[in-house]
Amino acid sequence: MDAPVLEMMNVTKTFPGVKALDNVQFRLDHGQIHAIMGENGAGKSTFIKIITGVHAADSGQMLLNGQVVHFKNPNDAQKASIAAIYQHSTSYPHLSVAENIFIGHEQVSKFTGMIDWKAMYRRAEKLLAELDSHLNPRRPVGSLTVAERQIVEVAKAISTDSQIVIMDEPTASLSSRECEKLYQISEKLRDKGTSIIFISHRFEDMYRLADKVTVFRDGKYIGTWEVAAISEPDLIKAMVGREIERVYPQKSNQIGQELLRVEGLSKLGFFKKVNFSLRKGEILGFSGLVGSGRTDLMQCLAGVARADQGQVFLEGRKVSPKSCRQALKEGIGLLPEDRQGQGLILEWEIYKNVTLSELKKYQNKTVLNEKKERATAKKLGQRVSLKAPTVMDKVSSLSGGNQQKVVFCKLLNSELKVLILDEPTKGVDVGAKSQIYEIINDLAAQGYGVIFVSSDMPELLGVSDRIMAMHEGVITGEFLASEVTQEKLLLAIMNLG
Amino acid sequence: MNDAPKNPGPKNPGLKNPGPKNPGPMKPGPTNQAPNNQAPTSPAPNGGSQAPLAQRQILDAVAFDPKRFFLRWEWLLVVLLLAVNLINSNLSPNYLVWSNIMDAIRIYADKMILIFPMMMIILIGDIDISVASTMALSGVLMGVSHAAGLPMPLAMVLALLVGAICGTINGLILAKYQELAAMIVTLSTMIIYRGVASVILEDRAAGAFPDWFSHIGWGSLFGLPVILVFFFLETAVFIWVIHYTAYGRSLYALGNNAEAARYSGIDSKRVKVSLFAIMGVFASIAAIFLASKMGSVRPSMAKGYELDVIAMVVLGGVSTSGGQGRVIGVFIAAFIIGFLRYGLGLINVPSPTILVLIGCLLIVAASIPNLKNLLARRAKAVPQPSPSTKVTTSQADG
Incomplete structure (x- = not known):
C-alpha cells in the first residue's frame, strides 16, 4: 500500500482565546470513507477548514499523496482536487443547476472564449446521470428541494475529478430515503477511487457508510477505529470523554415558585x-x-x-x-x-x-x-x-x-x-x-x-x-x-x- | 465613532489618576490585556502583575486627551475651510465683502437646511434622494392652493403637511419592505413626486404671493439673512437631538449594528418612519424659503439639490455605511462647499466646472478615512507595539 491520500500530522490551530485544534492526527487512504465524529465545538469544522484552505494551521504538517502541502486559500485546495460539500449548501439560488456545478470552471469555447452553454448542459446532464439523477440542468437551484441541492453539490464536487470529497453533515436535512440515495452515491464515488471524509452526528450514517471513524473532543484527537470494531456505547464514551478540570461554583440558588x-x-x-x-x-x-x-x-x-x-x-x-x-x-x-x-x-x-x-x-x-x-x-x-x-x-x-x-x-x-x-x-x-x-x-x-x-x-x-x-x-x-x-x-x- | 470622551474638566482632579492608594489593580498589564489604543490614564510602569479579579477597578472618567481631540476629522475640515477662504480671497478682491458673502449665503442656504435631516438618515445607513422632488411637490401645492384662494399662512401649513406626507410614505415603504434599498425606493418617489407636481402645474409657474412672503427669503434678522438665522437655530436643535438624546443614540446604534440594536429593543421601523417624515418636513421648509426668494413656484424647482446635500453630509464625515459622523463636521462642510461655490462663481468659473471640482473634493474626502484605516492596519501588523504605532492607531480612532 502506497502513501495515504491525505495525512495530517500534529495540526494545531488557535483562535483568540480558544485552542480549536490541539495536536491533531488524521490519515485518509485511497477509496476510503472516513467519518469524523465529535460533539459541537470538538473542532471538526475547524479541521475541515484547514484541509480546504479556509484557515491556515498554526503548526503541523499536511501531506497530500506523501508530499507536504501548504494551502494559502480555498483555491489552492481546489487545485489539489479537494472538494467540500457544506452543511449549509453554498449554492447560488438564482443560477441554473449547470451554472452551479461549473461555477469557477465554466466550459469555455476555445475559439470564441465564450461560455459553451450546450457543452456545459450536456456535461451537467452526464454528471447528474452518473448520480442516478435526472434533474434538468437548466432549472434554477432555488426551485430544488434540499435533497436535490445536495445532489447538485455532489455533482459539483465530482465535476473537478476530486480525489478527496469532504461532506459536512450532508444528511442533516434529508429524509431517510434521500439519505439512502446519498449513501449509494457516496459508495459509487468510493468504488471509483475517491476518498471521502464524512462528518455527521448520526450514528446510522456512520455505521452504514464509513470504513473508519476518527473522534475529536475539545479540539484534541481521541482516536481512530475500524467502524466494524467499535460499539456505539464505546464511541459515545470516546466522544464525551472524561471531564476536563473545570471549576463549577458551589450552588447557592434557592428554587422558588x-x-x-x-x-x-x-x-x-x-x-x-x-x-x-x-x-x-x-x-x-x-x-x-x-x-x-x-x-x-x-x-x-x-x-x-x-x-x-x-x-x-x-x-x-x-x-x-x-x-x-x-x-x-x-x-x-x-x-x-x-x-x-x-x-x-x-x-x-x-x-x-x-x-x-x-x-x-x-x-x-x-x-x-x-x-x-x-x-x-x-x-x-x-x-x-x-x-x-x-x-x-x-x-x-x-x-x-x-x-x-x-x-x-x-x-x-x-x-x-x-x-x-x-x-x-x-x-x-x-x-x-x-x-x-x-x-x-x-x-x-x-x-x-x-x-x-x-x-x-x-x-x-x-x-x-x-x-x-x-x-x-x-x-x-x-x-x-x-x-x-x-x-x-x-x-x-x-x-x- | 468619533466620540472622544468628554473632558471631565478641572473639577474632577482625582479622576486623572486612579488614586495612589491601590496602584496595583490599576495596571492590567498594559500590553497583554487589551490592545489599549486608548489608555491615556496609565503612564504605568510595565509591572504587569495580574491583579486579583475581585478588586479590579474600572474607571468611569478619563482625562482630556489632546491627541485624540486634535486628530478628529472636523479639524481637517476647519483647515479645508480656511484654505478655501484663503485661496478665494487671493483670487478675487471682492471675496471678503460682507454683503457679497451674505448674498451668497442667501442663495445657497436653502440646501443647508436639508443637511441635518439627511445626516440622520445616512447615519442609519439609508439615503433619501427624493428631497428635491418633495420640495417641488410641496412648493407647487402651496402655490396652486394659494392661487386658488387659500390664505398664504394656510398654504404654507399645507406645504409642510405635504412634505411630511411625502417623507412618511418613503419611511413606511422602507419599514414595511425591509429588503428594499432606500436608494431605489426614494429614486422611485423622486420621479413620482416631481411627476405629480408636473401633472398639476405642467410647465407653468404659480406665484402672486403676498408681499410679506418675500421677506422670508429676502429679509434680515439681527443683521443676518433670516434663512441663516434659521439654519443656526436648526443646527442647535440637531446637535441636541443627534448628540444628546436617546433618539440620537439609537440612530448611531442602528447604523453600526442594526441587528444588535434590534436585540436591544430599538424599533428600527418607528425610527425609519420618523426620520423620513422629518426629512419631508424640512424639505417643505426649504421649499418655502426657495419660493419666497423666487417669488413663484414651478415643477422644475430645486432640481439637483439632493446631490449637493448628500455631498455636504459625506464631506462632513458621515459614513454612508452608517453609524459615524458628527453635526459639527457637517456644519463646517456645508460652509466649505458654499464658500467654494461662491468664490469660484466670483471669478466667473462656469458652474459645470465648479461641479467637477466639488466631485473631486468629495472623492478625496471620502478616501481619507480609508487611508487612515490602512495606516492603522499596517501599524497593527508590526509585531511589537511601540509608542509610534500607538499614535497611528489613535489616529484611526480620531
Missing part, C-alpha cells in the same frame, strides 16, 4: 409542541445538537421571532412579545448566541453598550446623562468583575470573555425576571468560563429564572439544576442535573434513548 410556563409552543420548521416551566431562582439547561431548534425557541421567547402556536405565561400572566423591546418590558432578556453580531456594538464604548437597551432610564428630561451611564456601567462591570481599564474603552478591545461580561451588564441594567443565555461561554477561554458560571449562579441566587443553552455537556451538567434535551425541534427528555450522566443526555439529544 413557577415563573415562566411554556405550553404547546410551535413554529413550523423549527420546533413543535414545546412544554416546559421555569421556576424562580432556577437554572434550566437546554441541550441539543446544531439544528435542534434550541436557538429558535429562545428567540421566540425573547421576541426576536414569533411562534405560530402555543402560549407563554410569565408569573401566571399570558405574554406574547412581538419584539425584543416588548420582551424586555415584560422582563425577559436574551443573551444572544452571536455575541459580536447581535449582542454588542463592537466599535462602541463599554458604557454605551451597557445602557443601549434602557436608554430611557438615563434621560434627564430629554438629555442623556452620560455621567450616570458611565457610573452604572462601572458599577455593573465591577459586579461581574469585568476586566477593562475604563468604561470608555471600546468593546472591540476586550477579550471574548470580557465582551460577554459586557452583555451580562447589559442584561443586568434592565429589570428582568427571566434571563435566557444562549451559549454564553461560546468562544470564551476556560478561565473566563468559570467566571461566567459564577455569574450565572449568582444571578439565580438573586432570584432570576435562568435558561441556560449550551452545547457543552459538562458545563450544562455542572451549572444547571434541571436539563431539557431537544432533538429536531421536539423535547426528548427532562432530567435533574444531579441524576443524569453525559451518556444519557447524549442519547436523549440524538433521540436514541
Whole structure:
C-alpha cells in the first residue's frame, strides 16, 4: 500500500482565546470513507477548514499523496482536487443547476472564449446521470428541494475529478430515503477511487457508510477505529470523554415558585409542541445538537421571532412579545448566541453598550446623562468583575470573555425576571468560563429564572439544576442535573434513548 | 465613532489618576490585556502583575486627551475651510465683502437646511434622494392652493403637511419592505413626486404671493439673512437631538449594528418612519424659503439639490455605511462647499466646472478615512507595539 491520500500530522490551530485544534492526527487512504465524529465545538469544522484552505494551521504538517502541502486559500485546495460539500449548501439560488456545478470552471469555447452553454448542459446532464439523477440542468437551484441541492453539490464536487470529497453533515436535512440515495452515491464515488471524509452526528450514517471513524473532543484527537470494531456505547464514551478540570461554583440558588410556563409552543420548521416551566431562582439547561431548534425557541421567547402556536405565561400572566423591546418590558432578556453580531456594538464604548437597551432610564428630561451611564456601567462591570481599564474603552478591545461580561451588564441594567443565555461561554477561554458560571449562579441566587443553552455537556451538567434535551425541534427528555450522566443526555439529544 | 470622551474638566482632579492608594489593580498589564489604543490614564510602569479579579477597578472618567481631540476629522475640515477662504480671497478682491458673502449665503442656504435631516438618515445607513422632488411637490401645492384662494399662512401649513406626507410614505415603504434599498425606493418617489407636481402645474409657474412672503427669503434678522438665522437655530436643535438624546443614540446604534440594536429593543421601523417624515418636513421648509426668494413656484424647482446635500453630509464625515459622523463636521462642510461655490462663481468659473471640482473634493474626502484605516492596519501588523504605532492607531480612532 502506497502513501495515504491525505495525512495530517500534529495540526494545531488557535483562535483568540480558544485552542480549536490541539495536536491533531488524521490519515485518509485511497477509496476510503472516513467519518469524523465529535460533539459541537470538538473542532471538526475547524479541521475541515484547514484541509480546504479556509484557515491556515498554526503548526503541523499536511501531506497530500506523501508530499507536504501548504494551502494559502480555498483555491489552492481546489487545485489539489479537494472538494467540500457544506452543511449549509453554498449554492447560488438564482443560477441554473449547470451554472452551479461549473461555477469557477465554466466550459469555455476555445475559439470564441465564450461560455459553451450546450457543452456545459450536456456535461451537467452526464454528471447528474452518473448520480442516478435526472434533474434538468437548466432549472434554477432555488426551485430544488434540499435533497436535490445536495445532489447538485455532489455533482459539483465530482465535476473537478476530486480525489478527496469532504461532506459536512450532508444528511442533516434529508429524509431517510434521500439519505439512502446519498449513501449509494457516496459508495459509487468510493468504488471509483475517491476518498471521502464524512462528518455527521448520526450514528446510522456512520455505521452504514464509513470504513473508519476518527473522534475529536475539545479540539484534541481521541482516536481512530475500524467502524466494524467499535460499539456505539464505546464511541459515545470516546466522544464525551472524561471531564476536563473545570471549576463549577458551589450552588447557592434557592428554587422558588413557577415563573415562566411554556405550553404547546410551535413554529413550523423549527420546533413543535414545546412544554416546559421555569421556576424562580432556577437554572434550566437546554441541550441539543446544531439544528435542534434550541436557538429558535429562545428567540421566540425573547421576541426576536414569533411562534405560530402555543402560549407563554410569565408569573401566571399570558405574554406574547412581538419584539425584543416588548420582551424586555415584560422582563425577559436574551443573551444572544452571536455575541459580536447581535449582542454588542463592537466599535462602541463599554458604557454605551451597557445602557443601549434602557436608554430611557438615563434621560434627564430629554438629555442623556452620560455621567450616570458611565457610573452604572462601572458599577455593573465591577459586579461581574469585568476586566477593562475604563468604561470608555471600546468593546472591540476586550477579550471574548470580557465582551460577554459586557452583555451580562447589559442584561443586568434592565429589570428582568427571566434571563435566557444562549451559549454564553461560546468562544470564551476556560478561565473566563468559570467566571461566567459564577455569574450565572449568582444571578439565580438573586432570584432570576435562568435558561441556560449550551452545547457543552459538562458545563450544562455542572451549572444547571434541571436539563431539557431537544432533538429536531421536539423535547426528548427532562432530567435533574444531579441524576443524569453525559451518556444519557447524549442519547436523549440524538433521540436514541 | 468619533466620540472622544468628554473632558471631565478641572473639577474632577482625582479622576486623572486612579488614586495612589491601590496602584496595583490599576495596571492590567498594559500590553497583554487589551490592545489599549486608548489608555491615556496609565503612564504605568510595565509591572504587569495580574491583579486579583475581585478588586479590579474600572474607571468611569478619563482625562482630556489632546491627541485624540486634535486628530478628529472636523479639524481637517476647519483647515479645508480656511484654505478655501484663503485661496478665494487671493483670487478675487471682492471675496471678503460682507454683503457679497451674505448674498451668497442667501442663495445657497436653502440646501443647508436639508443637511441635518439627511445626516440622520445616512447615519442609519439609508439615503433619501427624493428631497428635491418633495420640495417641488410641496412648493407647487402651496402655490396652486394659494392661487386658488387659500390664505398664504394656510398654504404654507399645507406645504409642510405635504412634505411630511411625502417623507412618511418613503419611511413606511422602507419599514414595511425591509429588503428594499432606500436608494431605489426614494429614486422611485423622486420621479413620482416631481411627476405629480408636473401633472398639476405642467410647465407653468404659480406665484402672486403676498408681499410679506418675500421677506422670508429676502429679509434680515439681527443683521443676518433670516434663512441663516434659521439654519443656526436648526443646527442647535440637531446637535441636541443627534448628540444628546436617546433618539440620537439609537440612530448611531442602528447604523453600526442594526441587528444588535434590534436585540436591544430599538424599533428600527418607528425610527425609519420618523426620520423620513422629518426629512419631508424640512424639505417643505426649504421649499418655502426657495419660493419666497423666487417669488413663484414651478415643477422644475430645486432640481439637483439632493446631490449637493448628500455631498455636504459625506464631506462632513458621515459614513454612508452608517453609524459615524458628527453635526459639527457637517456644519463646517456645508460652509466649505458654499464658500467654494461662491468664490469660484466670483471669478466667473462656469458652474459645470465648479461641479467637477466639488466631485473631486468629495472623492478625496471620502478616501481619507480609508487611508487612515490602512495606516492603522499596517501599524497593527508590526509585531511589537511601540509608542509610534500607538499614535497611528489613535489616529484611526480620531
